[in-house]
Amino acid sequence: xxxxxxxTMLAIGAATAALPAQAAGSLNLVCAADVKWCELMERLFxxxxxxxxxxxxxxxxxxxxxxxxxxxxxKTDLWWAGTGDPHLQAADDKLTLExxxxxxxxxxxxxxxxxxxxGYRTVGVYSGALGWGYNTDILAKKNIEAPACWRDLTDAKxxxxxxxxxxxxxxxxxxxxATLVQLMGEDEAFSYQKALNAxxxxxxxxxxxxxxxxxxxxTGIGIVFMHDAVAMTKQGFPVKTVAPCEGTGFEVGSMSxxxxxxxxxxxxxxxDWALTAEVQSHAAEADSxxxxxxxxxxxxPEAPKLGDIKLIDYDFAKYGNADTRKALLERWDREIGASxx
Numbered sequence: 440x441x442x443x444x445x446x447t448m449l450a451i452g453a454a455t456a457a458l459p460a461q462a463a464g465s466l467n468l469v470c471a472a473d474v475k476w477c478e479l480m481e482r483l484f485x486x487x488x489x490x491x492x493x494x495x496x497x498x499x500x501x502x503x504x505x506x507x508x509x510x511x512x513x514k515t516d517l518w519w520a521g522t523g524d525p526h527l528q529a530a531d532d533k534l535t536l537e538x539x540x541x542x543x544x545x546x547x548x549x550x551x552x553x554x555x556x557x558g559y560r561t562v563g564v565y566s567g568a569l570g571w572g573y574n575t576d577i578l579a580k581k582n583i584e585a586p587a588c589w590r591d592l593t594d595a596k597x598x599x600x601x602x603x604x605x606x607x608x609x610x611x612x613x614x615x616x617a618t619l620v621q622l623m624g625e626d627e628a629f630s631y632q633k634a635l636n637a638x639x640x641x642x643x644x645x646x647x648x649x650x651x652x653x654x655x656x657x658t659g660i661g662i663v664f665m666h667d668a669v670a671m672t673k674q675g676f677p678v679k680t681v682a683p684c685e686g687t688g689f690e691v692g693s694m695s696x697x698x699x700x701x702x703x704x705x706x707x708x709x710x711d712w713a714l715t716a717e718v719q720s721h722a723a724e725a726d727s728x729x730x731x732x733x734x735x736x737x738x739x740p741e742a743p744k745l746g747d748i749k750l751i752d753y754d755f756a757k758y759g760n761a762d763t764r765k766a767l768l769e770r771w772d773r774e775i776g777a778s779x780x
Contacts, residue, residue: 471521499610522610527759572668611646
């Protein structure tokens with residue numbers, strides 16, 4: 440009898456040991472990076488922590504809209520990645536929580552400045568400059584010279600060859616809109632975009648979609664962050680990356696904890712973990728070639744170097760302001776979106 444009981448207990452013990460460890464709660468994460476990078480971050484975090492991640496991938500504009508919609512009853516705990524302007528807008532709206540990571544001092548100055556400007560309601564996790572990628576095969580076949588400057592893109596020879604995202608849904612496209620306004624002045628920037636519109640075939644939902652379309656041969660040129668174009672080249676597509684000759688804006692991809700997060704402690708655990716050099720050094724595994732914010736992280740050799748690019752003095756505080764964003768998007772909808780091809 441004792442032998443039978445002992446055998447049963449041993450069997451139960453073995454079966455219990457074979458079960459996966461129970462998660463110490465969960466984390467509701469909105470990820471605004473490329474889906475491949477989002478999935479990598481989810482896998483790495485769950486591997487190191489007993490926390491179940493419920494991850495939803497969406498563009499930066501969509502993520503900001505989601506936080507606004509959930510303001511009275513937040514269902515999201517943490518918003519990781521995506522262009523910094525919408526994160527700053529969420530901070531300005533007090534949709535996100537003040538938090539300063541214990542490893543804040545390990546971050547690059549531009550990442551720290553993002554936190555300081557927002558009152559520590561967001562922080563920089565990566566950076567990258569705006570430009571475009573073009574399909575070398577398509578342009579060569581059509582005997583079209585590659586564009587080197589913003590002004591080149593309005594030339595009639597590029598009619599039907601350009602894609603860019605819609606700034607209402609895409610942080611990338613909003614950065615482009617704000618960049619042009621800062622480069623040219625608002626009225627001239629909108630005149631420029633009207634001329635550009637004649638050559639644009641599609642305003643995509645996602646910021647990286649235009650260069651992916653160029654890589655597949657569906658369009659000649661995609662206006663995107665340069666690291667997204669580099670990713671297509673790295674994957675073997677005939678895509679070349681361009682930094683506009685007049686100068687260009689850049690993003691500080693950011694991370695924010697949602698005010699009222701149901702899983703606040705788990706959100707802080709992810710936040711601190713995502714800022715470490717070790718975690719940020721994995722980005723290239725997902726074909727993500729941004730500059731990491733941790734000073735000790737490995738910089739992918741393919742990553743465009745900001746020091747080699749003519750950058751404008753991008754005013755993150757002004758163009759991350761909710762009122763500024765609203766005014767620019769309303770004008771874009773009236774003057775560009777309403778007549779979009």
